[in-house]
Amino acid sequence: MGDLSRQRDYIAECINVITPKYQYKVHNSNRGPKHSFSFEINNIKHRICKTFFKNTLAINNRPIATVTAKKNQAGTIEEEKRGKHGKQYKISSDIIKGIKNHIDSIPRIESHYVRQQTTREFIDGGKNLTDLYTDYQTQCLSDGVEAAKIHTYGKVFNEDYNIGFHTPKKDQCELCISFKNAVDKTIELQNRYDQHQLEKELCRQEKSNDKTMVKENYIVACYDLQAVLPLPKGDVSTLYYKCKLNICNFTINVLAKDYCDCFVWSEVEALRGANEIATCVWKYLTKRASEINDNNLRITFYSDNCCGQQKNKFMFFIYLYALSVLKIKSITHKYLISGHTQNENDSVHSVIEKAVKMYLRSGPVYTPDQYVTIIRTARKKGNPYNVTEMCYSDFVDIKNLTEICGAQFSKNTEGRTVKMSDTKIMKFEKHQDFDHVSIYYKTSYTDTDFKEIQFRNNRSSRTRTSTDLQDFQLKPLYQSRLKLSDRKNSDLKSLINSNIIPQSYALSYYNSILF
Incomplete structure (x- = not known):
């Protein structure tokens, strides 16, 4: 009972005044009446001592004294009057x-x-x-x-x-936390947790095995989008209350090769969707295929399960297109288990964040070029990060490619529905005749064999071949820079007018993006 009035009513029901058979009153005596204490169980009252009564209800003498003092002849408790005087201070x-x-x-x-x-x-x-x-x-x-x-x-x-x-921190697994906090662990929950742990361990072992197999014509890499870098960034209190320009950094880290590519752009150049991520991956594939120049080049990617950025048909089509026009034998994409997506890119992002903090000791960051310099020089040992500055004209429209192909990935060759959210591995492989690409998948790291997806064009009865895609030209995604929101535009202008952003940076960069 959380209500004070009900608590007092209950205590009053358990207390009765004892009227002695013989009573000798002493003049001016302060002695009050005697009381008995009882608990009612199955409509039967059982008398108990006062100590037992207090210990059972976890109370002291004060509530008992209050109840007996407020109890009238009718047996009811006087209403609580505290806080009801109507003179409380009210905040304007x-x-x-x-x-x-x-x-x-x-x-x-x-x-x-x-x-x-x-x-x-x-x-x-x-x-x-x-x-x-x-x-x-x-x-x-x-x-x-x-x-x-x-x-x-x-x-x-x-x-x-x-x-x-x-405050950036490592992701916590929803299923693991749920299992840990569950009071009654059902068989279903236990089985889900055991399977989840098995997938996690097998995925990590798979990545470890792939790293040992790396060679000149076999690349293993993981990619991820870093948390946005705000611009301008500094210790000035005014900056905290102003909307800032977002800088994106997409990193592709080659495992076992000490090599990392960073693709950097601001929100006026592009967004952070599937088209943008696919464009960066396309540029990376083009670069590596040109450098290695081997028709047997195989590439394996690892990433998290973010459907909006990595696990979608836009990425699948860019893989198909890359196999059609580049010297690549196969592309395999392995998805890390949800809640356990820690990978080598976390280390890259951590190094960059530390470099930004060190840079801020000497002054604020005002322009994207400063972030590019920070990223390039962030790594003190090993190969420096290779930074590609992306412009709006660099991004390509993958949606246009999907519309031309018009293909679906919903059925396998056995006629069963393919649920993309359940897939753990996707493999795109070019056949020896270079005229056909097959798509395979696994829904668990425990699977020994791949299943093949029935990749068919909705607009014809035939399978679209690699030759068809070779004739396709990717079109630009944007024709000009993107417009900032009204509030962000206004806030950046106010920072310039108040000289928080120096006029030199306003002239060299901000005036070209504000309206």
Whole structure:
């Protein structure tokens, strides 16, 4: 019982006044009446001692004294009057509005580590709640208005908003956490967990085995998109409350070869969807096929299971197109198990983030060129990261390729439905006659044999051949730079007008992207 009135009613029912048979009253005596204590079990009252009563209900003498003092002759408890005087201090609606305006002014960011849809919003983890309140106080002081107390600010922040501070960390596996916290582990949950752990170990072993097989005409690489790099970036408090330009960095790390390619672009050049990722992979395949120049070149990629970026038909078609026009024998894509997608790219991204922090000691980062320099010089030992600066004209439209082919990957050669979300390995292989590409898949790392996908064109009864794709020319995805949002454009202009962004950088870069 969480209600105080009901608790007191229950205690009152368990306490009875004892009226002695003989009573000798002493003048001016403070002695009160005696009480008996009992618990009702199956409509039968069992008398107990006071100590047993208190220990059972985990109370002391105070609640008992309160109940006996407030109990009237009718046996009811007097109503609780605390907090009902109507003179409570009420916070002005203007103060609450000022708090909300300050919280709303903080730019939200997308969490690279939260893959699934969520209503939770994220703000930069460079500040905590106390820092935000300090900035709020400073703003109120400059505006000449009353500031709320920190507990009021925190209450509005936590109860009226669903906001988290974004601090990059390794993904946690939903199934593993669910199994760990489950009180009653059902047979179904246990079997799912055991299979999940088996897939995880087999996937890691598969990657380890592939690394040992690397040679001149066999490449094993993993790729991933780094969390966005904000621009400008610095320790100036004003920057925290302004929308910034997002810089993307897509990395392809060659395993066992100490070699990493980075593709860098800003949000005015391109978005971060399947077309953009496929373009970077296409450029990488073109470069490596030209360097190695071997028709028996085999490539294996590892990545996470993000359907919007890696596990989709756009990536599959760029693999098919690459096999058709480049000197590549096969491309295999192996997907890391969800929740356990840690890979060698995490180390690359960590090195870059540390290099950015070191650079900020000497001053802010204002332009994409500075990020490019930081990435190029981030690695102190081994081969430096190879950086390709991407322009809007570099990105190609893979959707146009899928429309031309019009093919589906929904059935295998046995007529069974292929559920892409369940696939663990996709293999695209060119036949010896160089006129046909077959697509194979596995739904588990425990599978010994591949199954073949019935890759057919919707617009004809025949299978589209490699020769057909050789005649196709990829078209540009964008005709010009992308337009910034109104708020982001306004915030960047205000940073220039207040000289937070120096005029030299405004003239050399920002004036060309703002409107």
